[in-house]
Amino acid sequence: MHQIEEMIGTSPAMRAVVELVRKVAKTDLPVLITGETGTGKELTARAIHEQSLRKQGPFVPINCGAIPETLLESELFGHEQGAFTGAVQRKKGRLEGAARGTLLLDEVGDLLSSLQVKLLRFLQEGTFERVGGQETLHVDARIIGATNVDLKAAIERNRFREDLYYRLGVLQIHLPPLRERGEDTLLMAMRFLRYAADSNRKAIWGYTSEALQAMRSYHWPGNVRELSNRVRRAVIIAEEREITPHDLGLTHETAQEEGDSLNSLRVAQRRIEVELIVKGISLHHGNLTRVARDLDVSRTTLYRKLREYNLQCLVPPSHPTSVPLPSEFPIEKRSLADHSIL
Ligand SMILES: Nc1ncnc2c1ncn2[C@@H]1O[C@H](COP(=O)(O)OP(=O)(O)OP(=O)(O)O)[C@@H](O)[C@H]1O
Ligand SMILES: [Mg+2]
Structure with a gap:
């Protein structure tokens, strides 16, 4: 690659x-x-x-x-x-x-x-x-x-x-710096999580709302390297299916108030979309059918969004707009289908 x-x-x-x-x-x-x-x-x-x-x-x-x-x-x-x-x-x-x-x-x-x-x-x-x-x-x-x-x-x-x-x-x-990259923090957090969870064979799909909030307001002095390290460590120590602020080592003291600078509507919209998608994936443990239903969009739209935000790693590899059978997944992706309700 x-x-x-x-x-x-x-x-x-x-x-x-x-x-x-x-x-x-x-x-x-x-x-x-x-x-x-x-x-x-x-x-x-x-x-x-x-x-x-x-x-x-x-x-x-x-x-x-x-x-x-x-x-x-x-x-x-x-x-x-x-x-x-x-x-x-x-x-x-x-x-x-x-x-x-x-x-x-x-x-x-x-x-x-x-x-x-x-x-x-x-x-x-x-x-x-x-x-x-x-x-x-x-x-x-x-x-x-x-x-x-x-x-x-x-x-x-x-x-x-x-x-x-x-x-x-x-x-x-x-x-x-990472703190100026808007939704990229969560996108990277999701990619790093998928990678770490797959390589450690842990069924962790996402983050609690508190963890998302903590990641958003932390100032990330070590930038992407720090994010990647915190996520990798969190995956190893996490005991639940979602990563908590505690797993990430992000407590109240490390959080900083967000500035009240104005964002453009487009920027704000992207941030919100990413956050809702990440929340949905966390809540439904990677079941994209349920995520789409909760977000009130078609799966096609959800898949398109995932691609747009470079979260292809969460999209089943084949038949992106139809529902793949569990047997169509390669081993490492099978857990996605494990949660399929169809
Ligand atoms: N945009 C990105 N997407 C994915 N991973 C990234 C991105 N930027 C940095 N990383 C990862 O973050 C880590 C740090 O990146 P890198 O070593 O290139 O940073 P650096 O600026 O050279 O740091 P330093 O100043 O400490 O030498 C690496 O593991 C790298 O793969
Ligand atoms: Mg360097």
């Missing part, structure tokens, strides 16, 4: 991101992906790579903040034999490893200034030297940078070069 298909999100903010990913994937220009921790920067970088003409080539991530400064230069650009104590043989760096592919410089804001200069030269001329090397090398690698720090502020503090910022950030993609 392509990464872009794994990116869940139907909120206007995320649709704009998906659209940008498609556009930037067509070029070879550097991209800068910004966003708080856990918002999906690496996932987005992989999606760009997979949508690009370089998709047959390697995708090489390197975390500039996690590698000791002394090693980073040789890790990134490689070294020649004898370049430093311990350099017993020539070694290619990650940049060369990304030839004909994409290099993701994660936490690019942590690059030392000497390496910023070297990276800038690579971005401008496509050339570099290995540590201890005289030979000028050329590599065809696309550079994507990712950061969760404000690089503009880092420039002000002389921690990041302005010229590098403009080179690297020709194309920028900002990933909004």
Whole structure:
């Protein structure tokens, strides 16, 4: 499955991101992906790579903040034999490893200034030297940078070069925090739940109303990663068929009052639809016939909505508009039919 298909999100903010990913994937220009921790920067970088003409080539991530400064230069650009104590043989760096592919410089804001200069030269001329090397090398690698720090502020503090910022950030993609993604939180919560429940073989279909409320009002500092972790843990510890705020570790103290900013009618309508569908699925343990009846829509309409909101994982795989027989389901989907009243 392509990464872009794994990116869940139907909120206007995320649709704009998906659209940008498609556009930037067509070029070879550097991209800068910004966003708080856990918002999906690496996932987005992989999606760009997979949508690009370089998709047959390697995708090489390197975390500039996690590698000791002394090693980073040789890790990134490689070294020649004898370049430093311990350099017993020539070694290619990650940049060369990304030839004909994409290099993701994660936490690019942590690059030392000497390496910023070297990276800038690579971005401008496509050339570099290995540590201890005289030979000028050329590599065809696309550079994507990712950061969760404000690089503009880092420039002000002389921690990041302005010229590098403009080179690297020709194309920028900002990933909004989860708390600004409207209905996406519940859509993701539902997808993560289905996945975790299936892999743990637990018959859990949804969330209590309190859990939905808690997820909606929590501020999600760890964003999508935190949501995914909380749901996975909740599935393991849940004792009922629905996940409670307690299972999610979301208590009253963690909730925050929702702001009273006005939403457009369309945005509000989507939020309400998603919430009602998720509630219905939780209440009827995945029996879509009952959900449709409760929501007073046809099953066709319900299936269409589920597809629209990327909840296909809840729709029986075949005969989407007729009632499938239990035997038509693959094993992992059979529990859907187990609850069928028809
Ligand atoms: N839109 C999305 N749909 C589905 N899963 C997502 C989405 N965004 C992020 N995730 C998942 O959330 C987790 C965190 O994503 P990722 O590692 O890409 O975030 P990040 O921004 O690079 O985080 P960090 O700043 O901490 O490095 C991953 O498991 C990823 O698959
Ligand atoms: Mg990351």
